Amino acid sequence: MGNPLTAVPMKAARWSAEHPWRAILGWVAFVAIAVGLAIAIPTHEATDADYRIGESGRADAMVARAHLEQPDTENVLITAKSGDLDTAAAEKAAAAFTAAAKATHGVADVAKPQWNKGRTALLLSVELDHGVEHADAVQAVTDGVQEDFSDLQVREAGDLTLDDAINDRVADDLGSAETISLPVTLVLMLLAFGALIAAGIPVLLAGTSVAATLGLLAALSHLVPADSTVSSMIVLIGMAVGVDYSLFYLKRAREERDKGRTTLDAVEIAARTSGHSILVSGGAVIASMAGLFVVGNATFNSLAIGAILVVAVAVLGSITVLPALLVKLGRWVDRPRVPLLWRVNRKIGRGGISSRLLSPVVRHPVVALGLSGVVIVGLAIPALGMKTHSDTLDTLPASIPQVQTVKDISASFPADEGASARVVVRSDGASAQQVTAALDDLTRKAVATGDFVASGRGVQTSQDGTTSLIVLGMPFDETDPRVNDALLDLRGDLVPAALDGVVGRTGAYAVGGDAAESLDFAQQQDGRLVLVIGFVLLLTMLIMATTFRSIPLALVSTVLNLASIGAAFGVMTLVFQHGWGSGLLDFTSPGFVVDWLPLFVLVVLVGLSMDYHVFVLSRIREHMDDGLPTRLAVERGIADTAGVVTSAAAVMVSVFAIFATLSMIEMKMMGVGLSAAILLDATLVRLVMLPAILVLIGDKVWWPWKPRRPRAQVVEEPEPAYAGSYVE
Secondary structure, eight states: OOOGGGHHHHHHHHHHHHSHHHHHHHHHHHHHHHHHHHHHSOOOBOOGGGGOOHHHHHHHHHHHHTTOOOOOEEEEEEEESSSSOOHHHHHHHHHHHHHHHHTSTTEEEEOOOEEOTTSSOEEEEEEEOTTOOOOHHHHHHHHHHHHHOTTEEEEEEEHHHHHHHHHHHHHHHHHHHHHHHHHHHHHHHHHHHSBHHHHHHHHHHHHHHHHHHHHHHHHHTTTSOBOTTHHHHHHHHHHHHHHHHHHHHHHHHHHHHHTTOOHHHHHHHHIIIIIHHHHHHHHHHHHHHHGGGGGOOHHHHHHHHHHHHHHHHHHHHHHTHHHHHHHHHGGGGGOSBOHHHHHHHHHHOTTHHHHHTHHHHHHSHHHHHHHHHHHHHHHHGGGGGOOEEOOOGGGSOTTSHHHHHHHHHHHHOHHHHSSEEEEEEEOSSSOHHHHHHHHHHHHHHHHHTTSOEEOSOOOEEOTTSSEEEEEEEOSSOTTOHHHHHHHHHIIIIIHHHHHTTTSOSSOEEEEESHHHHHHHHHHHHHHHHHHHHHHHHHHHHHHHHHHHOBHHHHHHHHHHHHHHHHHHHHHHIIIIISOTTHHHHTOOOOSSEETTHHHHHHHHHHHHHHHHHHHHHHHHHHHHHTTOOHHHHHHHHHHHHHHHHHHHHHHHHHHHHHHTTSSSHHHHHHHHHHHHHHHHIIIIIIIIIHHHHHHHHGGGGGTBSOOOOOOSSOOOOOOOOOOSOOOO
């Protein structure tokens, strides 16, 4: 193809073929050393300070500097098990709980019981000692009181118990996904190759790439703190690209051996063609994942580092240890064969079922492009109305008991567990009494608007008297648009009016809290989503233009990427915002898409889809180099690669679809978004729209490169004999 990148995989493959044991043992040593790093160097996980953004981040930093962080608290809610609440029994239960809890190790204090307005619920707030990481002892007291007062419902929920329950559920979900995904991937590889060793090699390479990356990330986390979700993302991306790259290489090597070439020749040709495609597609995935850095968020920075690293490791393994394994195994790479699968695989031949669907697309490109375009546009239109919001209680599984308890506390005591705002003041001149008076006045005026309720905690002041804060509750659900309106009013009018004359010239104030953090994140992301899309598409367009030396082809690739993104966002909107298929997937629609997912799906989709996009175009370009006319080159190139693309997409769709069956709705959103996106992209976009566009544009699609003049007569190549034995 004339591209200098071709020399890299060829040189790597040649060296590995000549020194197979060095390449294999070198890879084993590399993985072992990387895993050893994870054991020797503990991973540095991101702290709360790493996630601070905007005004809410400034408020949180002011609270931390003044040592005003509140100790962890657990809330105990006492309600009727059925019918009306027996208030006398509830107060006895509260007294019994208070006495037992105060005598429990790790409990600092138990607040006076608090009734809600209708006296239908009684709330006790339990303050834990600093440093207490679990609330098991308090839960034991709660369970004991529940046994003694069986006519009441005594439930506990707080930050610690809710976080523990969520972490346990996420761990169970991810464990289930990993347990199911491995055998599913192996089965799909068996269908693709029909032989056990050939099927196991891609899974082995992907698994070792993931293991090495997790080890290397432990050391890198001291430069870029690791988010708690990065390990799962590395497994997800690493298995997808690792299997894909091995699949490309193995399929091409087998194809060349089917033509009678020796193992060494087959490996060299695979390195020159598929190896080149792996380098280019790996660069495209890395460029796409780098778009996450544009957001400037600790979570996305960590995800970007993990994704880039695992792709780079997978590429390295594909162009070094994989050729060495193929040379050492020789004909044994296709042993032992699974008789039925082997015969089916050989009978279908190159291109599989997908190649048989290509002929009408090439014969009627206008109709094919029109019909597929209508489907993609129809799916993309709902994305125009996509609503995003940070995760809330509504996005957590209702089957977690603590979730329902927090919801009930929020409904009865909105200032304690509902949406809230925290006003923090640091004064350089006014006395603590003046600041307290100003904050009390702010509380009265805020409550008078009807958008806020007093928390009952009053003004809290640091020991040095320079920093004070109040908490204002909001009688709205977390996703209610009035929450953001109230916060903007608080920040823009109420707080400045109350505090501008108090803080002094070097003082400061800020409005924070969970609701404010969600607003700040949304505002930051709204301004950068377009930048990320532009960055990713521009970078991948430049890669395509450089690789294929074709400006029209780079533009076509960008347009197809946009089509895939639009369709993916549309599917996510229909399913999770409007609730399509919610019964089938067993979830209740929260009415929005979790805010970080569109960006994540965008970069993963563009990155992974470029894998087989580059693979297909490289094969078409090979046929153009041989002098075939564009129409025939397109038809043969896609027919040659359709089986590989189908197998690669099947692996990704299957693995991502597993996540759609998990209980956490964020996992479902990621699974549905990615599986639907890859399915549409690998079929409708790349196998219908792409060949239709290439046929319609003709030779001009390769401008400024000029293809050779078509051969006067094209002699059809005979189908491979698939005899099952190879010339060594």
